[in-house]
Amino acid sequence: EVQLAESGGGLVQPGGSLRLSCAASGPIFSSYWMHWVRQAPGKGLVWVSGIDSDGRSTNHADSVKGRFTISRDNAKNTLYMQMNSLRAEDTAVYYCVREGWFGESYGMDVWGQGTTVTVSS
Amino acid sequence: SYELTQPPSVSVSPGQTARITCSGNALPKNFAYWYQQKSGQAPVLVIYEDNKRPSGIPERFSGSRSGTMATLIISGAQVEDEADYYCYSTDRRRVFGGGTKVTVL
Numbered sequence: 001e002v003q004l005a006e007s008g009g010g011l012v013q014p015g016g017s018l019r020l021s022c023a024a025s026g027p028i029f030s031s032y033w034m035h036w037v038r039q040a041p042g043k044g045l046v047w048v049s050g051i052d053s054d055g056r057s058t059n060h061a062d063s064v065k066g067r068f069t070i071s072r073d074n075a076k077n078t079l080y081m082q083m084n085s086l087r088a089e090d091t092a093v094y095y096c097v098r099e100g101w102f103g104e105s106y107g108m109d110v111w112g113q114g115t116t117v118t119v120s121s
Numbered sequence: 122s123y124e125l126t127q128p129p130s131v132s133v134s135p136g137q138t139a140r141i142t143c144s145g146n147a148l149p150k151n152f153a154y155w156y157q158q159k160s161g162q163a164p165v166l167v168i169y170e171d172n173k174r175p176s177g178i179p180e181r182f183s184g185s186r187s188g189t190m191a192t193l194i195i196s197g198a199q200v201e202d203e204a205d206y207y208c209y210s211t212d213r214r215r216v217f218g219g220g221t222k223v224t225v226l
Contacts, residue, residue, distance in 0.1 A: 035215065044220040045156070045164065045207050059214075095163060102169045105152045108209065111163040 002026030002110050004096045009115030016086050022079040022096030022112055030074035033099040036081050038092035049081065086119045123147050125208050125218035132224045139195040141221045143208030146189055153191035154209040155184060168193060198225050
């Protein structure tokens with residue numbers, strides 16, 4: 001059974017940078033789309049970024065476009081998120097999520113436990 | 122942009138039925154998924170492709186979709202079902218609903 005473990009969160013000043021990592025254990029990481037989903041304190045889930053199985057196609061929410069970059073290293077079974085020009089509104093728990101095939105459609109099937117990013121001076 | 126709209130809260134007595142709705146213009150063409158999130162924990166999938174339950178999810182959880190509305194139903198709600206519930210669907214973009222807090226008391 002696949003497990004996802006995020007790391008790299010922490011406290012950073014506005015305008016600063018941070019790199020999140022997500023280590024996947026279990027089979028066939030390289031076969032799946034992967035995503036980052038975030039949750040601000042007391043708020044709902046928001047999709048942030050996604051990357052296809054071989055890393056050639058990525059997409060980002062408008063709120064982070066141009067500041068965040070999702071990437072992956074399939075040889076290391078690891079997903080990344082480079083976060084630049086951080087703002088207070090980026091403060092959230094960031095979840096690493098796998099997108100799996102359910103028979104008729106794709107959906108988010110495996111979630112990590114999340115890593116907390118706090119942007120504050 | 123594509124949005125999914127949920128009621129902020131639903132209250133139900135133990136043993137009664139809770140219904141959580143999710144509305145969105147792209148739902149007629151796309152499946153709905155439902156996630157349960159208990160306080161301080163990561164989300165857990167409870168319904169996929171409108172009405173299918175992953176293994177380990179109790180039978181009291183069911184779902185339906187008709188037109189622009191998807192519904193999560195908890196039949197005979199238990200105290201342990203108290204949580205936030207999020208619908209999810211895609212229409213080129215991946216989108217979550219705003220979440221519904223279910224209170225069982």
